[in-house]
Structure formats: structure tokens, C-alpha cells
Amino acid sequence: MSLGSNVERELRRFRARVLVATALVLLAFLLLVLRLGYLQLWRYDDLLEQAESNRTSVVPIVPNRGVIMDRNGVVLATNYSAYTLEITPSKLIAPQDEVIDQLAQLVDIQPRDRRRYKKLREESKSFESVPLRTRLSDEEVARFAAQRYRFPGVEIRARLFRNYPYADLASHVIGYIGRINQAEKDRLEEEDEDGNYRGTDYIGKLGIEQSYERDLHGITGVHEMETSAGGRAVRRLSSSPATPGHTVVLSIDIQLQKLVEDLYGPRRGALVAMDPRTGEVLAFVSKPTFDPNLFVEGIDTENWQALNESPDKPLLNRALRGTYPPGSTYKPFMSLAALETGKRTAQQSFPDPGFFMFGNHRFRDDKEGGHGNVDMYRSIVESCDTYYYLLARDMGVDLMHDWMKPLGFGQLTGIDVLGEARGILPSTEWKRTAYRKPEQQRWYAGETISLGIGQGYNSFTMLQLAQATSTLVNQGVKMRPHLVREVVDVETRESRRIAQEPVAQLQYKPEHLAVIRKALEGVNLEGTSASSFAGAPYTSGGKTGTAQVFTVKQNEKYNAARIDERMRDHALFMAYAPADQPKVALAMVVENAGFGAQNAAPIARRVFDYVLLGQYPSEEDIAAVQRGQATRPIGKPREAASVNFPWRRDKREEATEGQRKNAS
Numbered sequence: 010m011s012l013g014s015n016v017e018r019e020l021r022r023f024r025a026r027v028l029v030a031t032a033l034v035l036l037a038f039l040l041l042v043l044r045l046g047y048l049q050l051w052r053y054d055d056l057l058e059q060a061e062s063n064r065t066s067v068v069p070i071v072p073n074r075g076v077i078m079d080r081n082g083v084v085l086a087t088n089y090s091a092y093t094l095e096i097t098p099s100k101l102i103a104p105q106d107e108v109i110d111q112l113a114q115l116v117d118i119q120p121r122d123r124r125r126y127k128k129l130r131e132e133s134k135s136f137e138s139v140p141l142r143t144r145l146s147d148e149e150v151a152r153f154a155a156q157r158y159r160f161p162g163v164e165i166r167a168r169l170f171r172n173y174p175y176a177d178l179a180s181h182v183i184g185y186i187g188r189i190n191q192a193e194k195d196r197l198e199e200e201d202e203d204g205n206y207r208g209t210d211y212i213g214k215l216g217i218e219q220s221y222e223r224d225l226h227g228i229t230g231v232h233e234m235e236t237s238a239g240g241r242a243v244r245r246l247s248s249s250p251a252t253p254g255h256t257v258v259l260s261i262d263i264q265l266q267k268l269v270e271d272l273y274g275p276r277r278g279a280l281v282a283m284d285p286r287t288g289e290v291l292a293f294v295s296k297p298t299f300d301p302n303l304f305v306e307g308i309d310t311e312n313w314q315a316l317n318e319s320p321d322k323p324l325l326n327r328a329l330r331g332t333y334p335p336g337s338t339y340k341p342f343m344s345l346a347a348l349e350t351g352k353r354t355a356q357q358s359f360p361d362p363g364f365f366m367f368g369n370h371r372f373r374d375d376k377e378g379g380h381g382n383v384d385m386y387r388s389i390v391e392s393c394d395t396y397y398y399l400l401a402r403d404m405g406v407d408l409m410h411d412w413m414k415p416l417g418f419g420q421l422t423g424i425d426v427l428g429e430a431r432g433i434l435p436s437t438e439w440k441r442t443a444y445r446k447p448e449q450q451r452w453y454a455g456e457t458i459s460l461g462i463g464q465g466y467n468s469f470t471m472l473q474l475a476q477a478t479s480t481l482v483n484q485g486v487k488m489r490p491h492l493v494r495e496v497v498d499v500e501t502r503e504s505r506r507i508a509q510e511p512v513a514q515l516q517y518k519p520e521h522l523a524v525i526r527k528a529l530e531g532v533n534l535e536g537t538s539a540s541s542f543a544g545a546p547y548t549s550g551g552k553t554g555t556a557q558v559f560t561v562k563q564n565e566k567y568n569a570a571r572i573d574e575r576m577r578d579h580a581l582f583m584a585y586a587p588a589d590q591p592k593v594a595l596a597m598v599v600e601n602a603g604f605g606a607q608n609a610a611p612i613a614r615r616v617f618d619y620v621l622l623g624q625y626p627s628e629e630d631i632a633a634v635q636r637g638q639a640t641r642p643i644g645k646p647r648e649a650a651s652v653n654f655p656w657r658r659d660k661r662e663e664a665t666e667g668q669r670k671n672a673s
Contacts, residue, residue: 184216401461
């Protein structure tokens with residue numbers, strides 16, 4: 010092989026390598042050009058956004074939560090600022106328990122703080138800041154600041170905290186706020202509201218705090234900051250201030266609320282007082298109550314167990330969710346239905362031997378030996394059971410259902426707070442859907458009899474009974490009860506009044522309504538509750554009731570002393586005043602207290618004295634009512650203005666003005 014051919018072959022190989030290399034270089038440049046075009050043209054917006062996000066940081070500005078006031082301007086829920094010691098678990102270098110032990114040498118950390126932190130830590134993600142101690146003193150803040158370098162992942166933050174200055178007073182109405190849980194986060198995302206909750210961990214959980222959350226929360230603002238590569242803020246680029254939450258003004262009179270809660274004392278029960286003309290709720294009492302401040306920072310295990318496991322069920326809103334047999338307070342509505350359907354006339358009378366026989370079952374009357382001949386007036390004033398046993402038989406369950414339903418029994422009232430219970434207004438259709446077994450679905454004629462005296466399957470809330478009473482005395486005009494009177498924008502001072510339009514006009518004959526109201530007035534003048542209203546400078550109407558909890562055997566006589574306290578009869582009362590033009594109507598129950606005339610009517614008398622006369626009972630009188638020993642005022646009533654309330658006018662104005670300044 011010649012030398013020339015070898016050179017030629019090497020040149021061809023060299024040229025091939027050069028071509029391949031050139032092609033590879035060109036291909037690489039082509040890919041770079043395509044990538045550049047893709048990034049500059051197709052991905053321009055995304056990359057610009059990423060670059061801006063790397064250069065800038067958006068810091069949320071938490072809005073000042075709105076204030077809750079009573080109808081007279083008393084602040085019931087407000088905010089205060091305090092320092093909080095917080096840990097971000099993902100940023101910790103040392104073990105978590107070791108860090109907390111070291112912090113305890115600088116800041117007072119109690120076992121309850123550790124337990125609450127552990128609970129919140131389990132509910133949070135590792136990159137979220139979790140509070141360990143709240144409301145640090147200035148001295149504690151200074152001690153930690155001096156040692157801050159030792160604790161990466163731990164920082165001091167200034168946060169707004171909710172405060173309920175009157176603790177357990179009206180707690181079921183006001184509700185409370187708590188940390189946002191996962192279900193609430195999911196709901197906020199579905200409603201596209203999660204952006205408005207950046208920077209805050211709290212949301213309304215119960216009562217007005219929950220139902221008016223959107224008004225109270227406000228609108229979160231933002232600071233857009235330019236940051237360095239190390240994440241330090243360099244300068245503020247733009248700012249959008251937070252909009253504070255609205256002020257929610259309740260229709261509740263907190264002095265009246267306190268009066269009723271004091272009159273109940275340690276007893277359990279519920280009372281709803283409302284203005285029948287407008288639907289405004291003046292008092293909304295559920296006893297026992299609880300302190301909502303316990304929930305703001307996350308309730309500790311001991312307090313939670315005490316509340317959750319208590320046999321008194323303090324967390325149950327009895328006015329909204331507690332359902333009870335109405336007892337004899339049902340009789341006036343039964344009489345109205347009888348008049349409207351033609352089943353009875355006002356003058357028609359029936360003999361009462363003290364019992365009513367239906368088949369082989371003997372339904373006893375409340376009075377041994379009976380009431381004699383009883384017409385409609387006497388049946389209500391003397392609370393004759395036999396009259397209504399007979400009436401229930403003649404009407405039948407479905408006719409009773411159809412006439413009680415428009416009054417609101419067994420129906421949602423539509424009150425402006427979440428969680429209302431419907432109760433039970435029985436009918437043959439209800440029983441077919443409520444039970445599974447065919448023998449349970451059948452309605453038996455004997456079940457109808459006890460419905461006439463508000464027993465049997467009947468089960469209603471005091472809110473429903475109060476609304477029905479208001480409709481009765483408001484000439485059939487049915488108003489929707491509401492707890493909020495108005496919502497006020499703290500910036501513009503514009504007020505949004507809650508609508509007070511009637512939801513229905515029930516077409517009852519005026520003469521029939523007059524018959525029932527005359528009988529109800531007779532109850533307080535000469536009937537079962539006359540002793541409680543003796544000497545009152547106004548005329549009122551009412552009806553006492555006693556509802557069975559424990560059913561005794563047919564031939565046995567009820568003896569409260571032989572029955573466990575929680576199985577004794579409930580005491581009920583419905584009433585209104587003044588009789589000619591009612592300004593307040595109420596319904597109430599005192600659980601396991603026995604007779605309504607002895608244990609419920611005296612409370613209603615004090616409510617009317619306060620609303621109509623501005624009188625507040627003496628401490629001696631309140632104590633007697635708590636014991637069930639007061640049938641009339643035993644001490645000289647005081648003018649409400651002279652009572653040493655913690656919210657006297659000067660303090661109220663000062664607190665209100667201070668809150669407005671903070672909100673602004």
C-alpha cells in the first residue's frame with residue numbers, strides 16, 4: 010500500500026470527524042436557540058413571575074377583627090395585641106423537646122403550654138409556625154431577644170388576640186374563635202376565600218362569631234417587599250392596607266341577659282325573650298354557660314374534658330338546640346286550632362272526672378277528682394288535662410300537625426345563627442319516615458291522646474315556642490327571630506339594618522285570638538301563675554307547663570322525691586307583656602325543676618319588670634328565685650340604672666371609642 014493512499018484515507022476520516030463534530034455543534038446551537046426561544050417566548054410570563062417572586066415577598070396584613078356589641082353599645086367581643094413565642098418545627102436544628110426545655114429557662118412555660126403546643130403541632134404542618142407561649146411580658150420578650158441567636162426556628166411575634174371581657178356571660182350567643190382546622194381550610198379553598206385568611210390562623214367557631222364570620226373577619230391587606238438573595242427585606246414596593254371587620258350590633262340587652270342567667274343560678278335550662286313586633290331577640294339564655302376565652306388560644310385537655318364530659322353539658326346551646334316536650338304551654342295553641350277548625354267553641358264545656366279513658370288506658374288529669382265542667386277559658390286558666398285529651402282524640406294527629414306547623418312548631422325559625430334544631434312535630438307521615446320496622450311505622454290511636462297536653466312525640470325548642478307565642482300575640486303576624494340588629498362599617502360608618510319584614514300572616518280570626526289571649530291573661534291574674542304576678546302594675550298573659558321526663562306506671566303517682574334529679578319533670582312557661590300591646594314575649598324551661606308556676610314564672614316576672622319598668626331585683630330576691638322559693642318580689646327592686654354593672658355608660662363609651670380607634 011502506497012504512502013499516498015494512506016494519507017488520502019486519513020484525510021477522509023478527518024473530514025468525516027470534522028463533519029460530525031460540526032453537525033453536533035450546529036445541533037447543540039440549534040437546541041440552545043430553540044430553548045432560548047421557548048424560554049423567551051412561550052415561558053416568558055411564568056419565568057417573569059418566578060423571577061419577581063424570587064425578588065419580592067408578599068407579607069399579609071391581618072385585619073382587625075370586628076367588634077361585637079349589645080343593643081346599647083356594650084362591647085362583648087374585642088381584640089388586644091400581645092407577644093407570642095412561636096416555633097417553626099421544620100427550621101429547628103436541635104430536638105424539639107430539648108429546645109423547649111432550653112426556652113423554659115428564659116420564659117415561663119407551664120405544662121398546659123406544652124400540652125397545647127403538642128396538640129396544635131399535630132394539627133399543623135411542619136413549616137407552619139406554632140405558638141408555644143402567648144401574652145409574654147416585656148421582661149420575657151427582652152430575655153429571649155438577648156438569646157435569640159441560640160434558637161433558630163424560634164421567634165417572637167406580635168399577634169391580635171380575641172377577648173371576651175364578660176367571660177361566660179352570653180357565651181352561647183357570642184360564640185368564640187379558634188384555630189382553622191383542615192375541614193375549614195378545604196371549605197375556604199372551595200369558596201375561594203383562602204387568600205383572605207393568609208397570615209391568620211383563626212376563624213369563628215360558634216354563635217355570632219361563626220355565623221357572621223364574613224362581616225367580622227375583614228379583608229386581609231398585603232405588603233409587597235423587595236428581598237435580597239438571602240431573604241432579607243430591602244425595601245417596600247407596594248402596600249394594600251387591611252380592611253377591618255365590621256361591627257356587629259346585637260339585639261340582645263346584656264343587662265337583661267345577665268339578669269336571667271343570675272336568676273337561673275346553677276340550674277339548667279333555656280329562655281328566649283323577643284320583641285313580637287320586630288323579631289328582635291332581647292335575651293337568649295342557655296344554662297350552664299362556658300368561658301369562650303378558653304378556646305381562643307386552643308383549649309387545654311383538662312378544661313376540654315371538664316366541659317365535654319360534664320353531665321350538665323355546658324357546651325350545648327339549649328335555646329337553639331335543646332328540644333323539650335312543651336307540656337301545658339301547648340294548650341293555648343291547641344285551643345286556637347280547635348276554634349279555627351270548628352272542633353270547639355269557646356262556650357262549649359265538658360265534664361272532667363279527673364281522668365280520661367281510652368280503651369283500657371287511663372290518662373290521669375293533673376287534679377285529683379277533676380275540675381268539674383270545663384270550658385275553654387277554664388281549661389287554660391286551670392290547665393285541665395282531660396279537656397285536651399278529648400280534644401286531641403277529636404282532632405287527630407294529622408289535623409294537629411297541619412295547624413301547628415304554620416306556627417313554627419317542629420320547623421326551623423330561620424334565626425341568624427347556625428346550628429338550629431328542628432325538633433319533632435309528629436304526624437303519620439313523620440312516623441313512617443322516622444322508623445324502619447313496619448310495626449313501628451304504624452300510628453296508633455292511643456299515641457294521639459298525650460299530644461294534646463304537649464307530651465308524646467312532641468319535642469320543640471324554646472326558640473320555636475317563643476316564636477309561636479309572638480305570632481299568637483302579634484295578631485297572627487309571624488316574624489323571623491334575629492340576634493343581630495345591625496352591621497356597621499367602621500370605616501364609612503354605614504349601617505346595614507337586619508330586615509324586620511314579616512315572614513307570614515296567619516289568617517286567624519280576631520275573635521278567636523281574643524279568646525285565647527283573654528284566657529292567657531287569666532292565667533296570670535287568677536290561674537296557675539297568679540302569685541308570681543301579684544301586684545304587677547301591668548297586665549300580662551302566660552301559661553305554665555310541666556313536661557314529663559320520666560313516665561311513671563299507670564297506677565303509680567308521681568313523686569319527685571323518689572326519682573333521680575335528672576329524671577324529674579321540666580318546668581316551662583310562656584308569657585307576654587303588656588297584655589294590650591305586647592313588647593316582649595318569652596318561652597323558657599328550667600330542667601328537672603318541677604312545676605312551672607313555682608320555678609319558671611317568677612323568672613318571667615323579673616324579666617317583665619326589667620323590660621317594662623326598668624327595675625332590677627334585689628340580690629335577696631335573685632337568691633330566692635334561684636332556690637325556687639320566690640313567688641313575688643321579696644326585696645325592694647332597684648332601678649336598673651342604679652345597679653353597679655361593670656359596663657356603666659362612661660366605661661362603655663370609653664371602650665367603644667378605643668375600639669373604633671384601633672379598628673381605624
